[in-house]
Amino acid sequence: MNTLRLVVGLLMTVVMLGLAGRRLLYLYRVGGAGQPVEPGRLGAVGTAIRAELVEVVAQRKLLRWTAPGLAHAAVFWGFCVLLLTVLEAFGSLFDPTFSLPVIGQFPVLGFVEDLFALLCILAVVAFVVIRVREAPRDQGRRSRFFGSHLGPAWFVLFMIFNVVWTLLLTRGAQINAQEVNTTDNLPFLRGAFLSQAIASLLAPLGQDVNEVIETVALLVGLGVLLGFTVFVTYSKHLHILLSLPNVALARRPSALGALLPVSSGGREVDFEDPGEEDLLGVGNVEEFTWKGLLDFGTCTECGRCQSQCPAWNTGKPLSPKLLIMGLRDHALAKAPYLLAAEQERDGLSDDARAVASVPLVGDTGYAGDPLAAYAPLGPGGVIDPDVLWSCTTCGACVEQCPVDIEHVDHIVDMRRYQVLMEGAFPDEAGAMLNNLEHAADPWGRGASQRLAWAEPLDFEVRVLGADGGDRIPDDVEWLFWVGCAGALDDQAQRTTRAVATLLHEAGVEFMVLGEAESCTGDPARRMGNEFLFQMLARQNVQTLDDAGATKIVVTCAHCFNTIANEYPQVGGSYEVVHHSMLLGRLLAEKRLVPVSRVDRDVTYHDPCYLGRHNRIFAPPRELLGAVPGLRLAEMPRAKERAFCCGAGGARMFMDETLGTRINENRAAEAIATGAQTIAAACPFCITMLSDGVSTLRPDDAPVEVTDIAEVLLRAVRPDLDDVSPPPQAARP
Amino acid sequence: MKVVVLAKYVPEPTATWAFEADHTLARESVEGRLSELDEYAVEQAVRLKEAGAADEVVVLTVGPAKAVDALRKALAMGADRAVHVSDEAIAGSDALGTSRVLAAAADKEGFDLVLTGMASTDAEMSVMPSMVAARLGLPQATFAGALSVEGGTATISRDLDTATTEVTVTLPAVISLTDQTDEARYPAFKAIMMAKKKPVETRSLADLGIAAGDVGLEAAGTSVLSIAPAPQRQAGTIITDEGDAATQLADFLAARGFLR
Numbered sequence: 001m002n003t004l005r006l007v008v009g010l011l012m013t014v015v016m017l018g019l020a021g022r023r024l025l026y027l028y029r030v031g032g033a034g035q036p037v038e039p040g041r042l043g044a045v046g047t048a049i050r051a052e053l054v055e056v057v058a059q060r061k062l063l064r065w066t067a068p069g070l071a072h073a074a075v076f077w078g079f080c081v082l083l084l085t086v087l088e089a090f091g092s093l094f095d096p097t098f099s100l101p102v103i104g105q106f107p108v109l110g111f112v113e114d115l116f117a118l119l120c121i122l123a124v125v126a127f128v129v130i131r132v133r134e135a136p137r138d139q140g141r142r143s144r145f146f147g148s149h150l151g152p153a154w155f156v157l158f159m160i161f162n163v164v165w166t167l168l169l170t171r172g173a174q175i176n177a178q179e180v181n182t183t184d185n186l187p188f189l190r191g192a193f194l195s196q197a198i199a200s201l202l203a204p205l206g207q208d209v210n211e212v213i214e215t216v217a218l219l220v221g222l223g224v225l226l227g228f229t230v231f232v233t234y235s236k237h238l239h240i241l242l243s244l245p246n247v248a249l250a251r252r253p254s255a256l257g258a259l260l261p262v263s264s265g266g267r268e269v270d271f272e273d274p275g276e277e278d279l280l281g282v283g284n285v286e287e288f289t290w291k292g293l294l295d296f297g298t299c300t301e302c303g304r305c306q307s308q309c310p311a312w313n314t315g316k317p318l319s320p321k322l323l324i325m326g327l328r329d330h331a332l333a334k335a336p337y338l339l340a341a342e343q344e345r346d347g348l349s350d351d352a353r354a355v356a357s358v359p360l361v362g363d364t365g366y367a368g369d370p371l372a373a374y375a376p377l378g379p380g381g382v383i384d385p386d387v388l389w390s391c392t393t394c395g396a397c398v399e400q401c402p403v404d405i406e407h408v409d410h411i412v413d414m415r416r417y418q419v420l421m422e423g424a425f426p427d428e429a430g431a432m433l434n435n436l437e438h439a440a441d442p443w444g445r446g447a448s449q450r451l452a453w454a455e456p457l458d459f460e461v462r463v464l465g466a467d468g469g470d471r472i473p474d475d476v477e478w479l480f481w482v483g484c485a486g487a488l489d490d491q492a493q494r495t496t497r498a499v500a501t502l503l504h505e506a507g508v509e510f511m512v513l514g515e516a517e518s519c520t521g522d523p524a525r526r527m528g529n530e531f532l533f534q535m536l537a538r539q540n541v542q543t544l545d546d547a548g549a550t551k552i553v554v555t556c557a558h559c560f561n562t563i564a565n566e567y568p569q570v571g572g573s574y575e576v577v578h579h580s581m582l583l584g585r586l587l588a589e590k591r592l593v594p595v596s597r598v599d600r601d602v603t604y605h606d607p608c609y610l611g612r613h614n615r616i617f618a619p620p621r622e623l624l625g626a627v628p629g630l631r632l633a634e635m636p637r638a639k640e641r642a643f644c645c646g647a648g649g650a651r652m653f654m655d656e657t658l659g660t661r662i663n664e665n666r667a668a669e670a671i672a673t674g675a676q677t678i679a680a681a682c683p684f685c686i687t688m689l690s691d692g693v694s695t696l697r698p699d700d701a702p703v704e705v706t707d708i709a710e711v712l713l714r715a716v717r718p719d720l721d722d723v724s725p726p727p728q729a730a731r732p
Numbered sequence: 733m734k735v736v737v738l739a740k741y742v743p744e745p746t747a748t749w750a751f752e753a754d755h756t757l758a759r760e761s762v763e764g765r766l767s768e769l770d771e772y773a774v775e776q777a778v779r780l781k782e783a784g785a786a787d788e789v790v791v792l793t794v795g796p797a798k799a800v801d802a803l804r805k806a807l808a809m810g811a812d813r814a815v816h817v818s819d820e821a822i823a824g825s826d827a828l829g830t831s832r833v834l835a836a837a838a839d840k841e842g843f844d845l846v847l848t849g850m851a852s853t854d855a856e857m858s859v860m861p862s863m864v865a866a867r868l869g870l871p872q873a874t875f876a877g878a879l880s881v882e883g884g885t886a887t888i889s890r891d892l893d894t895a896t897t898e899v900t901v902t903l904p905a906v907i908s909l910t911d912q913t914d915e916a917r918y919p920a921f922k923a924i925m926m927a928k929k930k931p932v933e934t935r936s937l938a939d940l941g942i943a944a945g946d947v948g949l950e951a952a953g954t955s956v957l958s959i960a961p962a963p964q965r966q967a968g969t970i971i972t973d974e975g976d977a978a979t980q981l982a983d984f985l986a987a988r989g990f991l992r
Contacts (some may be wrong), residue, residue, distance in 0.1 A: 271921075280921060423920030430918035438765055439746040446746025531921045 002096060004213045009093040009222055016226035023233040024241070027297060030331065033338040034290035035279070036266030039293060041249060048248040051404075055247045061402040062272050064640075065304070067129055071570060072402075074123035075160060078116035083112050085167055086225065089218060095179050096214075097187075107191025114171075114194040120164045124157050131157075132167035140532065141312070144303030147322045147371055152235045153301070159228040166221030172198025173214035177207055182335045193351040236325075239300040243403040246298040250404035256395045256613045257411055258565035262420075262530045263289075271534045281416025281528060283360060285331045286338050286384070288410065295405040296328035305397030305407065308646040310666075315659025317366060317373035318390035320397035320407040326383055327410070329376035330358070352377065361388050361418055388414055389426055393526050393649035394608040399640055415528030429527055432653035436532055440518035441484040442653055447515035453493035454512075459504050463514040464547055471548045478503070478510040478582070479549045481563065483556035484519050485683035491690065492683035495555055495707035499579045501720065502713055503553075506591035508582075510553070516543050520562040527650035534570065537562070541572030551575045553582045555709070557609035557682035559649075564614070578610060579709055580619040580681050587626050587712075594715035597629030602711065603675035604632065605666065605689060606642035620708050627715045633673040643669065645692075647684035667692025671703055678705045733881070733903075736775045736838050737791045738848035738864065739806055741772040741799035745853050754949060755956035756824050758797055766802035769849030771809070771916035773909050776811060776879050777847050778810035778917075788812050790841055794833045797838075800932060807927035808919035814932040815841060821937055824949025827855075829980045831863035833947060836940040839868060845886060846906040850875050861908035871901040877912035 029540035054060050059076060063069035084100065091098030103109050131153065136143040145153070154574060172195045174187040232240055239246075251260075261542030262269045264278040266289075276281070279287050288296075306312050312319045337348060337356035345353070355377055362381020366373035372569055373384040388411065397407040418424045420621065435444035454461040464472060464479075472479060480500065485492040503510050521536035540563075544552075552574050554560040564576035586592040602624060610616045617639045624632050637643045644651075656662065667689050670678045681687050690705040697703060713720060743749050743762040750761035766774075780786035791806040793799050794817045803814035817837050822829070838846055851858040858874075865872035876888030877896070886907060887900045901907070919927075937944055943975075945951060971980045985991040 274925065420921040423917060423923060425918075427915050430915060433918050434768075438744055438763075444746060446744070448746070448748050529921075531924075 005219055006093050007084065008219055009090075012219070012223055012226055014232050020230045022232045023230070026335075027233070027238075027497060029339055030335045031290045031293045031297070033286045033335070034288050034293040035264070035286070037249075037261040037289045037291045038260055038266060038268070041251075041289075043620045044252065045161040047252045051247050051250065051252060052244065055366070055402070055404065056244065059402075061304075061400065067126065071123040071126035071130070074119040075127075078120035078123070078164075081116040082120070082163075082167065083114055084109065084116075085171070089167070089170065089222060092174070092218065094655045095707075096174075105188055105190075107188065110188030110190065110192030110195070114192045117164050117168055118194060120160060124161050124164075127157050134385065135254045141315070141370065143418035144307040144321075145301075146303070146306070147319065147325070148301035148303055149236055152231075152237065156228075156229070156235075156237050159224060159231070162224040163221065163228065166217050166224055168194055168198055169217040170214055170221055171195035172202055173210045173217060175199035175397070176203050176205075176210035177214045192553070194392060231488060236299065236301045239298050239403050242267040242294060242298040243300075245478055246291075246294050247404050249294070251409075253407060254404070254405035255409050255562060257396050258569065259525060260409060261569055262416055269530075271531050280420040280530075281418070282410070282413040283417040285327060285334055285360060285423060287417075288327075288413065292406075292410055292413075293331055295298060295410070296331055296356050297325055298403045299324045299328060299405055300403065301325060304400040304402065305405075308396035308641060308643075309398050310392055310394055310396065310646065310662045311659075312370075313643075314662050314665055314700050316386070316390040317658070318385060318387045319370065319372040320401075320405075322370070322374050323383060323387060323411070324405060324407065326374035326376050327360075330355070330360075330382045333377055334358075335470065351377075358382055361385055361414055361424075361448075383414075385418075385424070388418065389654065390658065391649050392608070392644045392651045392662070394644035394647060395612045396608075396644065399612050409685055412526065412528060415526075416530055418527055419528035420531060425527060426654045429650060430656050432523060432650065433527075433529055433532060436521070436536065440536070441488060442519060442523055443484070443488055448515075450482070450487040450517060451512075451514050452488075453482070453496045454500070457497060459499065459501075461500055462509075463513055464516060465514070468548065472511055476509045476511045477551060479544070479547070480510045480512045480550045481552050481556075481559055482512055483554065483559045483683065485687075486555050487517070489683055489687065491686055492555075495683060495686070495709055498707065498709040498713040499553075499555055499583070502586070502592060502709060502716060506586040508586065508591075513547065515542065516547075518543075520559045520567075522558040522562045523650040523653060525562075525566070526648065537567060537570045537572075541567055541570050544572055544574065549574055551577075553579055555579045555681075555683065555707070557607035557614075561609040561613055578614075578616060578619070578681065580610075580616065580623050583709060583712060584619045584623050584626075587623065592712070592716050594628055594712070596625060596715050596718035598627050598711060598715050600677050600711075601631045601633055601634055601673070601675045602677040602679050603673040604638075604672050604708070605635070605670060605678060605680040605685055606639055607680060607685045608642065608644050608648050610681055611642055612640060620679070623708050623712055624679060627711060630711070630715075633675055635669050637669060645680075645685040645688035652684050652688075661692065661695075663688035664695055665692075667696055671696065675704060677711065679708045679711055680705065681708050683707075733780070733786045733844040734788045734842065735780060735786045735847060736841055736843040737773050737777045737789065737806065737811065738834055738838070738846060738860065739774065739791050739793045739802055740767040740849075740852045740854075741765070741793055741795040741802035742852055742854040751959050753918075754824065755875075755959055756949065759798065764798055764801060766805040767849055767853045768916075769851055769853055769911065770802075771805075771849075771912055772913050773847040773849050774895070775808050775916040776881070776909055776913050777864040780845075780881060781810065781812075782894065786845075787987045790815060792834065792837055792841065793976065794806060794825075794830055794837070795816070796823075801983035803932055804917070804924075804927050807930045807932075808816045808924045809917055810919075810923070813930060815935060816932055817935045817937075817940065819937040819944075821944035821948050824952065825947045826952035826954045827863060828857050828953045829865055829951055831860055833937070833942060834860070835864045835867035837935060838864065840935075840940060844903050845881065846870075846904070847879075848906070848908050850908045850910045861906050865906035865990055868904075868906065871905045872907070873899045873901045873905060874908040876907055876909045879909060879913060879925055891928060 050555050059073045062072045093242045134143045136146040143322050176199050269278050282288050301320050309320055333355045358378030360382045364373050364375045364380045364384040373387050391411045432442045435442055439446045482496055486496040518536050518540055521533035525533035560578045643666050645666055678689055686705050693703050741764050743764055747762045750758040752758050777789045781789050789811040790813045791811040792815045817833055848861050861874050873888045875890050877891045878889045880887050884903050885900050890897050971977050
């Protein structure tokens with residue numbers, strides 16, 4: 001019997017590991033078809049190790065969702081511990097009383113192994129409950145599993161269950177079957193409480209029967225485990241293996257904040273003199289970097305991204321999960337073509353050649369069915385343009401992804417190809433790009449309008465160059481970057497005036513650039529027009545450097561993100577703060593003193609580019625907290641999970657014709673808190689939420705949408721309620 | 733079919749303009765661009781080519797050296813070639829002088845159809861299409877909101893205050909187009925790079941057989957006497973209804989002659 005189980009066991013192992021290995025080698029070659037990664041991606045060993053500890057070992061992102069997080073952690077840690085039992089099982093093929101060296105029969109090991117076996121079974125039960133309760137059949141699009149492969153997911157749970165019960169049965173039977181003559185040998189006689197319980201159940205069957213049971217259960221268990229391994233390499237469950245490198249190679253702290261410049265062949269593209277062969281963005285799946293392809297292979301279809309996506313939650317066809325799945329399936333379908341030598345490609349099947357010529361972005365004719373907007377085999381396109389252009393780049397998907405997939409980077413890379421190479425994008429955004437190019441602001445108002453906001457103020461705002469000097473004088477501490485909205489949009493002008501008034505009140509010497517300011521380039525960059533972004537960014541960096549700017553305060557979350565995180569890419573490094581931070585400092589230093597109560601219920605909306613993208617969650621809340629009388633009520637979706645207003649990713653300048661409106665979804669959530677004031681900290685959020693509120697409550701009790709600075713101003717200078725026209729009565 | 737598009741290099745409309753002592757624009761003081769209204773003409777010409785109705789689109793401008801920027805933009809949008817008439821002697825020309833140069837250049841180039849914007853965004857006179865047509869002795873159809881070309885004729889729809897008329901002209905003809913003809917495309921970066929390799933021919937007055945004395949500031953039939961910025965628009969009046977809003981509204985209209 002012992003010989004038989006050794007032969008069968010080893011044979012299974014060789015065959016199964018061979019199959020899995022062959023598949024992994026193939027996948028490795030597919031990954032190799034991708035572009036080189038950009039400089040700096042590799043080599044941060046310390047960061048990578050820390051990420052493995054935090055994201056993989058400590059399951060940080062998974063545990064943010066308590067129930068599924070704990071269940072996953074139980075299975076993950078369980079399988080880590082059970083790897084020891086696998087070693088023990090392999091050992092027992094050779095020697096039925098094999099035990100791990102040194103540890104031997106140490107009862108604590110037996111206990112821990114059995115404990116995690118039990119936890120794994122409980123976790124499988126939890127997963128079953130979760131999958132039944134959130135079944136797409138009942139929940140439709142609301143289910144995070146909508147569009148995921150459900151069959152394989154159930155199969156995985158079944159296999160985990162099989163691995164664990166065969167293991168326990170083996171260990172139980174082993175106790176009855178094997179003579180233990182030293183304390184170094186297995187089976188465990190103490191500690192392994194489950195195994196021992198099973199052993200006492202099986203004991204009446206006698207030693208011979210137990211020996212058979214042990215051998216059969218061992219071989220079945222190994223078979224299940226090895227079969228599972230092969231299955232994993234062919235399924236969406238590859239994350240077991242791929243999440244390790246994917247987490248190690250992810251952008252840190254996360255792929256939020258700055259976008260990467262356009263790279264081709266691992267080098268940054270010089271837009272002033274691009275190479276003939278340079279790839280501008282991604283037009284074919286093999287033009288993603290190999291790290292991108294690794295992202296696609298790592299996705300395990302858990303749908304956390306989908307559950308948070310503002311586009312998906314408002315009935316649009318974009319789901320970050322379906323996008324990644326579609327790209328993965330397309331990459332695998334195109335793999336035979338990609339791996340074939342050039343001269344062999346004509347010999348491939350018609351199907352293989354047809355898939356190879358499917359454009360990444362093209363009309364799928366999906367007609368409202370979101371699943372049909374992804375067609376990995378074509379013919380029209382792998383993803384529909386509506387998928388690509390629905391993204392607000394809010395980063396909720398990246399924030400959630402437990403395996404650190406960089407959805408937004410991939411979306412922007414595909415947009416780059418569409419805009420730079422094809423000139424294909426929603427028509428209405430063309431006007432914005434033209435305006436940026438010609439007037440340096442998205443609305444085409446022009447530089448001459450950029451100081452109009454300051455006219456109603458009763459103090460002089462210092463403007464660079466107004467006194468003849470072309471550098472910021474020494475007595476000026478802060479350069480106030482007003483931004484296009486802050487200078488040109490009626491409502492944002494109120495914020496600009498409020499911040500200027502508060503700075504003036506606190507005795508802060510500040511200066512503005514006036515006509516010398518241009519759009520930072522954020523909307524151009526996020527819709528894929530890197531060329532225009534580079535032009536605007538370089539021009540602004542030149543202006544800032546010529547002026548000798550060092551400390552910059554910004555009211556717009558997009559300007560803030562761009563200047564602070566992206567201008568270093570074009571050679572501009574400054575100390576950049578958002579006004580919530582600077583005003584907070586002035587409050588702490590008692591240079592601003594709230595003297596009047598603001599008796600209002602207020603809720604705070606986290607702008608994506610301030611919150612998720614830059615982790616500035618506390619300063620705006622602390623600022624509101626410093627206002628006497630103010631009662632702050634949080635929305636259900638706040639901070640890391642805040643729901644986008646709908647304006648990011650240049651969506652501000654595109655028509656929202658699909659599904660319901662994102663801004664109304666968010667405005668409804670804000671109104672539901674009972675707040676009289678919705679405070680935000682970005683002019684685009686304020687515009688979107690104002691529109692949302694006025695649509696939802698045209699005649700109802702007024703709910704105002706305003707910037708946190710205006711709220712503070714009311715407490716600091718109650719006499720100044722009127723530095724600017726009052727909130728429009730018609731827009732509650 | 734060969735289409736020539738007349739395009740103008742104009743100062744940025746949103747920028748602040750400065751003028752020389754002779755009331756001509758101080759070109760160095762302000763960035764220039766392809767007149768937005770001419771972009772619609774380039775767009776329609778390129779669409780004719782894409783639809784197979786036109787074989788070649790040539791864009792033609794009269795302007796200073798920098799006007800080549802406007803030509804590059806048109807080439808990036810899809811025009812095949814560009815002709816740049818540039819001559820010191822042309823500086824300061826009025827509409828009569830410019831139309832003389834444009835007509836001569838178009839005539840030398842040869843064409844089946846001339847397209848242009850409904851006006852320039854700087855002078856906003858809207859006379860150029862008619863003047864060029866008159867000088868060439870060709871039919872004209874102006875302010876087209878839509879254009880179709882079939883066989884030897886072109887048909888436009890022309891939006892008037894009370895009606896939309898359809899006008900058909902036999903080719904060759906001169907047609908001016910409005911912003912109602914559909915969005916002008918925003919060229920891809922790739923198209924901008926490719927446009928740098930497209931041919932731009934430069935012509936002088938001598939090439940066109942025009943005497944220097946026939947054009948330019950001296951020969952202009954019109955003269956600019958003074959230039960002043962447009963007055964700021966005054967804020968409107970907001971009437972708050974306290975029971976007498978209708979009366980106030982009626983008084984407001986009556987005071988301005990809208991009610992009697």
